[in-house]
Amino acid sequence: MITSKAWNWDSDIHDYWKKVSDEFLPVMLKWKSNNFLKILDLGCGIGRNALYMARLNFDVYAFDLSDSGLSRLADEAEKNMLSINIKRGDMLDLPYDDDFFDCVLGFHSIYHTDYEGLQKVISGIYRIVKKGGELFITLNSKESDVWQQYGQYADKKIDEYTLIKTETAETAVPHTYLDYKEVLELLSGFSIIRIQQIFDYFEDRKHAHFFITCRKEK
Numbered sequence: 001m002i003t004s005k006a007w008n009w010d011s012d013i014h015d016y017w018k019k020v021s022d023e024f025l026p027v028m029l030k031w032k033s034n035n036f037l038k039i040l041d042l043g044c045g046i047g048r049n050a051l052y053m054a055r056l057n058f059d060v061y062a063f064d065l066s067d068s069g070l071s072r073l074a075d076e077a078e079k080n081m082l083s084i085n086i087k088r089g090d091m092l093d094l095p096y097d098d099d100f101f102d103c104v105l106g107f108h109s110i111y112h113t114d115y116e117g118l119q120k121v122i123s124g125i126y127r128i129v130k131k132g133g134e135l136f137i138t139l140n141s142k143e144s145d146v147w148q149q150y151g152q153y154a155d156k157k158i159d160e161y162t163l164i165k166t167e168t169a170e171t172a173v174p175h176t177y178l179d180y181k182e183v184l185e186l187l188s189g190f191s192i193i194r195i196q197q198i199f200d201y202f203e204d205r206k207h208a209h210f211f212i213t214c215r216k217e218k
């Protein structure tokens with residue numbers, strides 16, 4: 001399995017990472033109305049979603065490999081008097097008890113490994129989420145230009161799913177890409193509630209991600 005690599009959050013941070021995610025917000029509100037309480041933000045970065053959930057009085061746990069990301073999150077939480085359980089570690093080895101969380105969020109994070117690693121992360125999440133609990137995760141789609149035009153944005157292809165990126169905060173960070181069928185195979189232990197594929201168009205490329213809500217059945 002490939003070595004994990006954290007993001008460096010010390011450089012300039014795009015505004016995108018500073019405000020709660022548009023796609024996750026309605027799911028978060030649904031979790032609130034379903035009385036889900038204990039939530040893990042897995043690969044939380046500087047914690048835009050964790051901070052928002054803490055403001056809504058969820059019991060929030062934030063986990064990441066990046067010291068720079070977590071220290072920014074800790075500062076922001078303290079400044080705003082928000083309580084968040086912050087832990088540093090590798091998502092390939094989740095340090096939480098079985099059936100601990102009502103829900104797990106993995107936003108643009110859990111694909112930062114190779115396919116074998118991604119399978120490991122998914123089975124780790126399955127272990128720590130309660131029966132009847134939900135996941136909201138994003139996965140990279142093979143319809144992304146970065147996958148289609150390999151070589152332009154990434155310098156190494158490790159397997160039939162994974163590239164190593166060469167850009168800014170993501171330099172040397174692995175990214176795994178899947179197609180729809182591969183997503184279903186990966187998540188076969190869960191019941192799918194909703195899968196969307198969303199394209200973001202930039203000047204020089206388009207990104208495609210799957211946005212997935214699923215449940216661990218009782």
Ligand SMILES: C[S@@+](CC[C@H](N)C(=O)[O-])C[C@H]1O[C@@H](n2cnc3c(N)ncnc32)[C@H](O)[C@@H]1O
Binds near residue numbers: 006109
């Ligand atoms: C694209 S950022 C997303 C941050 C956050 N989820 C958000 O939406 O704002 C990906 C995050 O995943 C973290 N990450 C990458 N590999 C990891 C690993 N093996 N274990 C834990 N976190 C990891 C990175 O350090 C980074 O903070």
